[in-house]
Amino acid sequence: MKVTIAYIEEPPFGWTEADHTATGADIDLANEVLRAIGVTQIEHRLTTFSELLPGVAAGHWDMNVPLFVTPERANLVAFSVPVWAMGDGFLVRAGNPKALDSYASCAQRDDARVGIIAGQVQHDSAKASGVSDDQIVIFEQQADAIEAVRSGVIDAYASTALGNRILANRIGSSMLEAVEHRPGANDRPLKPPPGAFSFSRENSDLLNAVNAQLRLYLGSPDHRARMAKFGLTGNEIDPALAC
Template sequence: MRVTIAYIEEPPFGWTEADGTAMGADIELAELILRQIGVDRIEHCLTTFSELLPGVAAGRWDMNVPLFVTPQRADVVAFSLPVWGIEDGFLVGAGNPKALTSYSSIANSPDARLGIIWGQVQHDSATASGVSEEKIVIFEQQADAVAAVLSGAIDAYASTALGNRMIASRMGSSMIEAVAHEPHTSEGLRTPPLGAFSFDRENVDLLKAFNLGLLSYLGTPDHRARMARFGLTDREIDPAVMKAS
């Protein structure tokens, strides 16, 4: 049985090595579960974020790497059990010169500009916090958004806090800085946004088998150890385990 996984360039979740090999936390988890359920041929398809949902829905590939689960997306694809829960954060210039620590801080800054990848949930989060469309710059690729931060074309790039930490660590604090959003003090403890693999809604058998594999594997010592290599800790894993149990 062959399964094709679509992914995007977004370390530590997925990226392409120099030799063309697909790597990343989500890639490794998908491959492990697929092999457990009897898939003997796994292929990878690099795409853009905007093509993930329409691509899998049209049958151009069999499954997508995880993305945040929303009701609107669930109308288009079938989601697996969640595999991580991660809050948003910013990438900003070294020293965070405009002191941007939340979407509200962008909204309240007279001239701050925010970069977001087309179609990602950060756009809705930003506008819900009062960020005007005039302050938002849309990109197709993460690399372009990061380059815009470095050049000063935008003041912050919104993505997952975890992914931003990985980028900042790789590039160095003298060039770029990852900023965690201020805690949601008015909400108390809350479940962070959850991410899950997605499938064509007609691909019921694969989704069912994949979920059974996830159910027996998520939260195990092997799962936690593998994900730790990519920077995912109990903080990101436990919300998904609790939701799946």
């Protein structure tokens, strides 16, 4: 049995090694679960974020790495049980020159520019907190957004707080730093939103098999140890288990 899973370049969740193999927390979890349900051949397909949902919905591949679950997305694809939950944060230049620590803080500064990957939930979150279209710069690839922060084209790259912490550690705190969001007056108080694998709505056999194994595996000592290697802790795992 062969399964093709699509992923994007977004450490610590997924990335491509120098030898062209795919790795990361989401890739590792998918591999473990798929092998446990009898999959003998796993193919990893690199794509862009904007292609993940239409690609799996059209059957171009079998499943996607986890992404945030929203009602709009659930109309297009079928989601697995949640595998992690986490809040947003910013990647900014060292010292955070414009003191950006929430979407609301960006909305209060007309000169603040925020980078967001096309199609990601951070766009809706920013807009809901009052960030204007003129302040938002859309990118297709994470690497381009990071370079835009470094060069000063944008003041902050909005992504998961965990992902940005990993990036800042890799790049070096003398250049970039991660800022976890502090809810502002206009920010909606929400518990960390969950992320889950996604499938074509016609691929119920694979979805059901993956879900059955996830329910057995998530939260186990082996699962926690595997995720810890990539920086995911109980802070990201336990809220998902409670969903």
